[in-house]
Amino acid sequence: MDIQLKRGLLDVCVLTAIKNEDSYGYKIIKDMKPFIELSESTLYTILKRLEVAEMLTVYTSEYEGRIRKYYHITDCGLKRIEEFKEDWKEMWSLYQFITKGDEDE
Amino acid sequence: MDIQLKRGLLDVCVLTAIKNEDSYGYKIIKDMKPFIELSESTLYTILKRLEVAEMLTVYTSEYEGRIRKYYHITDCGLKRIEEFKEDWKEMWSLYQFITKGDEDE
DNA sequence: TACATATACATCGTAACACGAGGTATTGTG
DNA sequence: CACAATACCTCGTGTTACGATGTATATGTA
Numbered sequence: 001m002d003i004q005l006k007r008g009l010l011d012v013c014v015l016t017a018i019k020n021e022d023s024y025g026y027k028i029i030k031d032m033k034p035f036i037e038l039s040e041s042t043l044y045t046i047l048k049r050l051e052v053a054e055m056l057t058v059y060t061s062e063y064e065g066r067i068r069k070y071y072h073i074t075d076c077g078l079k080r081i082e083e084f085k086e087d088w089k090e091m092w093s094l095y096q097f098i099t100k101g102d103e104d105e
Numbered sequence: 106m107d108i109q110l111k112r113g114l115l116d117v118c119v120l121t122a123i124k125n126e127d128s129y130g131y132k133i134i135k136d137m138k139p140f141i142e143l144s145e146s147t148l149y150t151i152l153k154r155l156e157v158a159e160m161l162t163v164y165t166s167e168y169e170g171r172i173r174k175y176y177h178i179t180d181c182g183l184k185r186i187e188e189f190k191e192d193w194k195e196m197w198s199l200y201q202f203i204t205k206g207d208e209d210e
Numbered sequence: 211t212a213c214a215t216a217t218a219c220a221t222c223g224t225a226a227c228a229c230g231a232g233g234t235a236t237t238g239t240g
Numbered sequence: 241c242a243c244a245a246t247a248c249c250t251c252g253t254g255t256t257a258c259g260a261t262g263t264a265t266a267t268g269t270a
Contacts, residue, residue, distance in 0.1 A: 001195050002188075003257065004227075005113030009199055012258080022192045026218055035202045036195075042257050044220060049256090065264060066218065081106075081203065088200060090106050090141075094114055095193060097140045098121045098186065108228065109256075115213050115228080131247050149249060154227090171236060171247060218264075226256085237246075 001036065010038060011104050012084040014046050015055060015077045024068045047071060106141070115143060119151050120182045122161060129173040151175060160185050169205040 013036055017028045028055055038046075049057045053079035060069050118141055122133045134148055139178035143151075155161045165174050 001192050002113055003194065004116075005192055007112050007227090007256065008107055008110030009196070011109075012203055013199065018123065020206070024218080026216095033256060035199050040219080041221085041259070041261095042112065045257075048220095057140050064217095064266070068218070080156065087106050087110055091110065091114070091196075098117055101125070112227065112256090129247080131245095144229060145248080146230070146232095146250085148226075153249095169237075169246095173247070213270085215266100215267100216265080218244090219264080222259105223263085224258085228255090230251105231270100232251085233249080235247080236269080237244100239244080240242090 006038075008045055008087075010042070010057075011050065013079055014043070014050065015045065016057065017074055018071050019078070019081070020076050022070045022072045024070050028071075050077065067088065069072055106147045111141065113141075113143065113192075115147070115151055116155065116160075118187055119148065119155065120178055123161065123176050123178050124186070126182070127177045129175050133176075155182065186192055 008077050011033055014028060017023060017031050023031070023092055025040070025047065029038065029040065032038065047056070047058075051058055051071075053076070057072045057074060059067055059072070062068070085101055107209060112198065118137055122128060122136050127134070130145070130148055130152065134145065137143065146158075152161070156163055156176075158181070159179060161176045161178050163174055163176055165172050167173070
């Protein structure tokens with residue numbers, strides 16, 4: 001997918017990935033892979049940004065000798081997802097604008 | 106609309122605005138206003154970028170004493186729009202991912 | 211035992227990009 | 241004459257995705 005197009009989606013996708021269950025970096029990437037691909041460097045940048053924006057909280061937990069950082073969504077994060085859904089309506093009207101006049105496909 | 110979300114849309118919107126009829130900067134902004142707002146500085150940056158990418162060609166024409174720069178879409182530009190439609194399918198599946206589990210609204 | 215692979219996290223530099231602020235110039239309109 | 245509208249353009253800034261790179265442990269596997 002076009003890199004610019006991803007910019008507006010990644011934050012909300014990551015928030016969605018931890019919405020129903022707390023998760024950690026490596027797992028988030030694997031869970032999102034069928035929908036959208038992102039590198040580790042990108043993900044950790046996003047997670048840091050979302051933490052600073054108080055859209056998620058972080059805690060560490062040990063699992064089989066390794067320390068994992070788990071991420072938990074906040075109300076602010078949930079609100080961010082809702083705001084995206086509002087933006088999606090505008091996106092949809094834009095899509096209509098772009099495809100208007102198309103008969104086929 | 107979220108600024109990051111716009112990034113992936115603006116190029117294609119501008120191309121759409123000149124798709125059916127050659128147009129010029131000031132008019133493009135007015136035509137797009139009902140769908141998406143963008144500043145002049147943004148538009149001229151985009152037009153320059155699309156010209157370099159050979160997605161449009163430019164010619165000047167005089168109208169009531171003022172010089173206008175008209176923009177004409179190329180095959181490459183038309184292709185860009187088609188590519189966006191492909192990306193939209195991925196966007197749509199992402200939207201499903203983000204809204205899965207939502208019953209209301 | 212030695213080595214590869216998977217797991218797990220993190221930083222740095224770069225390039226792309228939207229935008230505000232500011233600039234130039236002409237044509238109406240009050 | 242002052243002001244808005246039309247029409248174009250440049251520069252600096254902040255945000256951001258990504259590749260490259262680094263660190264460390266656990267689990268195969270030869």
